[in-house]
Amino acid sequence: MSVLVVLEAGHRMAGEALTAGRQFAAALGVPLTAATIPADLTYTADGFTAAYEAHARATNPALVVFAHTYQTRDWAPKLATRFRKVLISDVIAARVDSGSPVFVRQLFQGKLNSDVRATGDGPHFVSVQAGAFPPVEAEAPETISLTPAVEPRQNPEKPFRESTRAVDLTAAPVIVSVGRGIKDEGNIPVVQKLADALGAELAASRPICDAGWLPMERQVGSSGQTVTPKLYLAVGISGAIQHLVGMKGSKTIVAINQDPNAPIFEVADYGIVGDLFEVVPALVEAVQRAKS
Template sequence: MSDVLAVAEHRRGDLRDVSFELVTAGRELADGLGGDLHVAVISGDVDGFAEMLRLDGVDTVHTVAEGEEFNHDVYAQVVEALHEELDPAALLLPNSVNGLDYAPAVANALDLPLVTDAVDLAYGDRLEATREMYGSKVETTVEVDADQFAVTVRGGEWGAAETAADVDVEPFDVAVDDDAVRTTVTGFEEVGAGDVDIADAEFLVSIGRGIEEEENLDLIRELVDVTGATLSSSRPIVDNGWLPKNRQVGQSGKQVTPDVYLAIGISGAVQHVAGMKGADTIIAINTDPNAPIFDIADYGVVGDLFDVVPALIEQFE
């Protein structure tokens, strides 16, 4: 009872980034426990997903061909059956809409303590899970005094596993009780859907209050065009109606992990930082040298964006 079972997540035919982050988090935890990492993928193109999950650090991938999309009743039954079969110490699930849908039900059925929205995990004599509270202003450490436990992991906090490896793939047969499946998926509608998904962008140019007026968006869009970036923003820009909700980065928007995040006129409030601190390279432009965004930026420019941005456009052109 020292293994880790992580459950991958997919949507509309694609594995979500959190699936690969779960591999990283799961491997770290399995090393602390001294056990193996098992990854399960349920429903959809399980064979195709399994190939993508054959990654360094994974010991076994388990496939369960039940349905096409997420279904609470199916996932709850399958995860419970997998847990009873593998008897792991840790059950890792994504802290997503789907993960939070079935995690409490599974934890209750298996009588497991459940820690949600973990941003860091460590294991010595017991599990220590780090969580953020009060709008990410405070970090707390939760100690779990139990041999077995369940944890939902926040996306964007661990790097995505990438290195392919020779990993066993094992189909798992479970007798799903069809009478207990009381819901069906009738369709899918992306809330706040728009022309792009900023979570998939490799280069984001993000704007905040510092642009002052809506008409100044034209200058930023010019920079976006010449750099081939994607435009995003902090919450005040969306609240003002200058950009749609699907462009918002932050705790109440989307979590993003681009290669480059250029923050223009963004102070760096904790709610915004929570959504973008996983970017590989963070560049900040702000007139205030004490702006919190500079605390996490890899590169910072203290200056007026209306001077800096035109100079950048000229360089890229």
């Protein structure tokens, strides 16, 4: 019995998965092993699932740990299903209680937490959330090769980037970012005025760009840009993890939201709970007064 950490070749979160694996192994009192499929082998969901299934059947780990990356989301649930298990995904903490592991994961985009117990015999499968565990340098893991007998049904082409970004949010010292709370495309000028008053770049959470209210290149979050300005104002953004990972390194964070329980207040230094359509115009005036 062991804890097996699956390291995604070349991914920045590999070291975070390793830290989580070490903690889980120590708590369970079992040794840690780590494995990777080298980056020069082409990723497919079918190919990776078959290779790790063979490895897991041969080594019979108590727990298999992944970083919750896009690639993990593409194949790890298949692997777990082959062992008739759920991938307990996106966990932020863990403990061992009465001999079995209990994982903490968020519900409702971070509004609530849940304790999830992995019951029955292993292997159990778990992926850890970005930023939940501090990264360590990965030691040389065991290298796993693909199973030659398995022909993947997916035929992937070379990854590509759509176009060079016209807007580089990473260079902006001040960012005003807008979320669903803005309600309608016609209300965008409300936050644009605040950005103008502060000399800030205007950015947005994913749903605003999905709706086409602002271009995709102004998106902050896991599928957009990662920013660390000296001042980040989140206006009408509830703070789903996909957004938080893109901005929580900002020096000073201000949140304006109607919901006092919105997860954005967890990462904020300053906050105003209220209607953004009243607060933002008042803030524009206050900023103009302070700057004059």
